[in-house]
Each structure stands twice: as C-alpha cells, then as structure tokens.
Amino acid sequence: MTYSAIAEILVIGNEILIGDIQDTNTSWLCGLINSKGGHVARGTMLRDNVDEIAAEVERALERGADVIFTSGGLGPTADDLTLAAVAKGLGLPLEPHPEALRMVREQYDNFFARGIMAQGGLNPGREKMAWLPKGGVPLFNPGGTAPGVLVRKGRTCVISLPGVPSELKGIIEVSLREFMQQTFGDGGSLGTALRVLCNDESILEPVLGRVVPRHPGVYIKSLASTVGMTPELDITLTVTGGTASERTALLKAAVEELSRGLTEEGIGFRERA
Structure with a gap:
C-alpha cells in the first residue's frame, strides 16, 4: 500500500508545553491528512527556541518528509520565532515580502473598520509578520492577521501556519485547498470497527496476533477503555492510500479473517454503528 505523501507536524509554543493551551491542531491535521490518503509520520512539540525549531526542520528534511507543517509562532511579538527558525533550518535568509505586507495591512485595516481592533495600518510588530524565508509564498489568513507561509526546499514543502485553530483551519480550507x-488526494482512507463483547485486550491478543501480521496494509488496533467502565471495547480497522478498490478489498479480507478468529475464540462481536 502506497501513500500519496508523508507529512510531519511541528507544534511550536511554550504555552503548549507548560500545559496552558491544549494542542488540538495535530489531531485535526492527522485526521485530515489520513482521510485524504496521506501518512503522518511524526508529530513533535517544541518550545519557542530558534535553534531547536531549526534543528527539527533539518531532521524532518533528512527523514524525507514530503510536507512539514508548523503550527504556532507567526505573530507580532518577540517570542513568535517560527519563520526565523524555518529560514535557518532551510539555510535561507529572512526578508520582507511585499505581498505578505499587503495582506497584513489589509487585514488590520479590515478588522479596524469592523470595530474589532482599535487601530489599523502597520507598526513594527505587524511588519514583522511579513518577513518570510526567501522564496516563501504568503498564504491568505481569512480569520486572522498573520499570513501562513509555504516554502519549497527540494522535494519538500514547509508550510507554516498560525497556532489559533480557527486560523489554521481557515488557511488550509481556503488558501491551501488546491495544494x-x-x-x-481525496478520499484515500477507508475504515470500520468491530465492537467486541470483551474488555480485556489480553484475551483478544491471540486473535490479533494471528490476524494483524497477515494484513500489513490494514491498521488494526484494539482501543482499551477504563477498567470497569464497560464490558465492551472496539477494534478499529483502517486502510489508507491506494485505489478505492484496493482499499475495499484489503479491508474486507481483514474484517472477514478477524471475524472468524473472534468466533473461533468464542468472543461475541458486532459491527459498530
């Protein structure tokens, strides 16, 4: 089974790592990419440190990621360091971008005209958001003031997005739709789940231990629950990548063999609604 592309996600911000803010962007991105047939190989949380972020960008490039997403650190304050770090990791200078500057100015003017912000126009902090790695393309942010940025390095695209979930989603859904x-791709994932009348994964292991190796193109996973909460648990089966007919055939074969194995062990189950 082949994937359309392999992605890595770098979530940036001290506020994430001290627990002030919960990272929901990684979960959303993983679900979106998987649903389209892509594969997220790694997700990493990083502090607002230029050297650490740059080093992780370099490592992601070395690992061969097709797309590197960064989330957070694009704002006007001194601790918003992501673009400087990405530039360093890619070996590129950071420079002002006229189109990015126009986007920033127009968004502030727009929000001022609507009474959302007290002042329009530009100031040094706002201008900072328009300094991009050389060759970077600004991505319109429909819900905020900081543009996203797309930079190509060889076969890899580095896409830097705001940390605010609504802004990250807005840029992806509006400015990155075609990309x-x-x-x-689209619709490159297919899955189902069986709900088994058993809440002990150790009892399921003999079945899973036989079935999983025989279906390498299907991700089969039992989902544990809190002990004593329910007498049941789910086994999920997911196929990502390939053609629609390949996904259907692989999933069908795995479900049939898993069902036979559960029946042979006397474990009741039903397809989850």
Whole structure:
C-alpha cells in the first residue's frame, strides 16, 4: 500500500508545553491528512527556541518528509520565532515580502473598520509578520492577521501556519485547498470497527496476533477503555492510500479473517454503528 505523501507536524509554543493551551491542531491535521490518503509520520512539540525549531526542520528534511507543517509562532511579538527558525533550518535568509505586507495591512485595516481592533495600518510588530524565508509564498489568513507561509526546499514543502485553530483551519480550507488536493488526494482512507463483547485486550491478543501480521496494509488496533467502565471495547480497522478498490478489498479480507478468529475464540462481536 502506497501513500500519496508523508507529512510531519511541528507544534511550536511554550504555552503548549507548560500545559496552558491544549494542542488540538495535530489531531485535526492527522485526521485530515489520513482521510485524504496521506501518512503522518511524526508529530513533535517544541518550545519557542530558534535553534531547536531549526534543528527539527533539518531532521524532518533528512527523514524525507514530503510536507512539514508548523503550527504556532507567526505573530507580532518577540517570542513568535517560527519563520526565523524555518529560514535557518532551510539555510535561507529572512526578508520582507511585499505581498505578505499587503495582506497584513489589509487585514488590520479590515478588522479596524469592523470595530474589532482599535487601530489599523502597520507598526513594527505587524511588519514583522511579513518577513518570510526567501522564496516563501504568503498564504491568505481569512480569520486572522498573520499570513501562513509555504516554502519549497527540494522535494519538500514547509508550510507554516498560525497556532489559533480557527486560523489554521481557515488557511488550509481556503488558501491551501488546491495544494492539499494535489498533494494528498481525496478520499484515500477507508475504515470500520468491530465492537467486541470483551474488555480485556489480553484475551483478544491471540486473535490479533494471528490476524494483524497477515494484513500489513490494514491498521488494526484494539482501543482499551477504563477498567470497569464497560464490558465492551472496539477494534478499529483502517486502510489508507491506494485505489478505492484496493482499499475495499484489503479491508474486507481483514474484517472477514478477524471475524472468524473472534468466533473461533468464542468472543461475541458486532459491527459498530
């Protein structure tokens, strides 16, 4: 089974790592990429440190990621360091971008005209958001003031997005719609789940231990629950990548063999609604 593209996600911000803010962007991105037939190989949380972020960008490049997403650190304050770090990791200078500057100015003017912000126009902090790695392309942010940025380095695209979930989603759904379609495809994942009348994964292991190795193209996973909460648990089966007919055939074969194995062990089950 082949994937349309392999991605890594770098979530940036001290506020994430001290527990002030919960990272929901990684979960959302993973679900989106997987649903399109892509594969997220790694997710990493990093502090607001230029050297650490740059080093992780370099390592992701070395690992061969097709797309590196960064989340957070694009704002006007001194601790928003992501673009400087990405530039360093890619070996590129950071420079002002006229189109990015126009986007920033127009968004502040727009929010001022709507009474959302007290002042329009530009100031040094706002201008900072328009300094991009050389060759970077600004991505319109429909819900905020900081543009996203796309930079290509060889075969890899580095996409830097705001940490605010609504802004990250807005840029992907509006400004990156075509890129996501071309890179990851559409509808490249198929899954189902069996709910088994057993809440002990150790009892399921003999069945899973036989079935899982025989279906390498299917991700089969039992989902544990809190002990004593329910007498049941779910086994999920997911196929990502390939053609629609390949996904259907692989999933069908795995479900049939898993069902036979559960029946042979006397474990009741039903397809989850």
